[in-house]
Amino acid sequence: MDxxxxxxxxxxxxxxxxxxxxxxxxxxxxxxVEKGEFVFIIGPSGAGxxxxxxxxxxxxxxxxxxxxxxxxxxxxxxxxxxxxLRRSMGMVFQDFRLLPNKxxxxxxxxxMEIVGASNKHIRRRVSTVLSQTGLSEKWKFYPDQLSGGxxxxxxxxxxxxxxxxxxxxxxxxxxxxxxxxxxIMELLDEINKCGTTIIMVTHSQQIVxxxxxxxxxxxxxxxxxxEQGGYSYESL
Ligand code: ADP
Numbered sequence: 681m682d683x684x685x686x687x688x689x690x691x692x693x694x695x696x697x698x699x700x701x702x703x704x705x706x707x708x709x710x711x712x713v714e715k716g717e718f719v720f721i722i723g724p725s726g727a728g729x730x731x732x733x734x735x736x737x738x739x740x741x742x743x744x745x746x747x748x749x750x751x752x753x754x755x756x757x758x759x760x761x762x763x764x765l766r767r768s769m770g771m772v773f774q775d776f777r778l779l780p781n782k783x784x785x786x787x788x789x790x791x792m793e794i795v796g797a798s799n800k801h802i803r804r805r806v807s808t809v810l811s812q813t814g815l816s817e818k819w820k821f822y823p824d825q826l827s828g829g830x831x832x833x834x835x836x837x838x839x840x841x842x843x844x845x846x847x848x849x850x851x852x853x854x855x856x857x858x859x860x861x862x863x864i865m866e867l868l869d870e871i872n873k874c875g876t877t878i879i880m881v882t883h884s885q886q887i888v889x890x891x892x893x894x895x896x897x898x899x900x901x902x903x904x905x906x907e908q909g910g911y912s913y914e915s916l
Pocket of ligand 1: 699700701703704705723724725726727728729730731732
């Protein structure tokens with residue numbers, strides 16, 4: 681592997697995924713995400729977007745082609761390395777997926793506890809990411825005491841806390857109103873500018889148009905466009 685190739689965070693090479701029942705969810709899809717990029721994956725419902733994220737976390741494996749995430753070859757890796765693969769990235773979900781019985785602080789700290797971080801390191805690091813995500817005042821609150829936007833900030837803080845190489849965000853603004861979504865996008869933009877690669881699945885034309893970042897468009901399992909600089913569905 682040469683130096684340029686080893687910089688790539690994610691490589692999809694001629695990837696085809698056919699589910700049981702015969703649905704071709706991805707058909708000969710190729711793209712590469714480099715370190716530091718912010719990439720949107722867009723496309724109508726059923727296009728194959730979730731299949732891309734499922735391949736990245738080894739929830740599925742490719743039927744044909746090659747998927748590499750960091751140093752992990754998804755098609756060939758051993759199951760015992762799946763936890764390490766998932767720890768190497770931060771995941772942000774549309775429905776937040778916070779633990780309801782834990783406070784903001786505890787939700788974020790928990791992600792560090794499960795990787796065996798020391799208490800001192802946890803205290804310092806959690807306090808840093810809560811401040812970075814605008815949650816310092818809310819550390820004692822439980823998820824049901826927070827707005828949707830605040831809950832998603834906790835989701836982002838949790839994704840960030842173990843210093844992942846990249847973040848995969850699956851419709852992170854899907855449950856939020858426009859202004860709140862804008863705040864979340866500003867936060868993701870800042871995080872990206874600090875060096876974290878971000879791959880985000882979204883339906884929102886507005887967000888894609890406003891952010892002017894790279895857009896990968898998937899339709900019927902095929903990669904239709906891969907362009908820098910954001911555009912809406914109308915131009916597809
Ligand atoms: P998107 O995320 O863009 O909505 P998906 O990747 O979830 O699309 O789905 C792509 C296609 O694969 C759809 O036709 C969907 O019905 C099908 N599909 C997704 N998951 C499965 C599965 N586990 N078994 C069978 N078909 C599936």
